[in-house]
Amino acid sequence: MLAPSLKRVRAANRSAMRFGLAAATLYILAVATAVTAEHNTAAAQNTKPRAEASQHTPQYTPDGQLVFPSNYREWVYLSSGLGMTYTGPMGEDDPMFTNVFVTPEAYRAFTVTGKWPDKTVFVVEERGSSRKGSINKGGHYQSEFMGLGVEVKDESRFPEKWAYFAFGPRSESTKARPKDKCWQCHEDHAAVEHSFVQFYPTLKPIAQKFGTYKTAVAESQR
């Protein structure tokens, strides 16, 4: 802040020599106003949440579609699944990886309450796997992006509180999936509210400590 103001004052002094005193006085007044305005904006920015913070809450298009949460890789990583399936074995040579992330504010709230606050967003990122590449001789590593499942807790927007969205590799926004496609399985089988904390080893002890972990649900195999 200091450096630009000094520069402006020096520039004003130079103009004083070139254009005479009256013009310079007007110029200095204008500079002073600009500096004050800049200062006020900076002060306001310090007290208000920054613009990026809002990207950690669900964003919708005017017609109610969820916008692809493009910064989810800056969220908190929970865990990964490898070839997980809920209908029977898939017998794949190259099973899919699923990487789960949650918004940072929701994560922090969870660590002190064992519950998910309103506006929590989870993503499950689906990636293909590879075996052959570079120096790799065994095991799998993650490869191409295949899709993104998104789960939102937005109590004022959705009567069922939780809503589900499936993005393909190129979709920018999408509408909520019908209840039977995603919501019902999460309702019936997830250990903490609608989240599958039984599969996230660092969250499980936190939920158990706060008594929000539904053990019978988590242990049921069907």
Ligand code: HEC
């Ligand atoms: C048959 C049950 C089932 C259905 C149907 C289902 N899910 Fe899930 N979902 C799971 C399980 C189990 C996990 C945890 C394992 C994992 O990470 O893959 C999970 C994890 C998630 C997560 C990570 C956060 C969490 O809740 O643990 C998101 C986001 C998600 N699913 C979105 C969706 C979307 C979107 C759909 C519908 C297109 C869907 N799910 C349908 C079982 C289901």
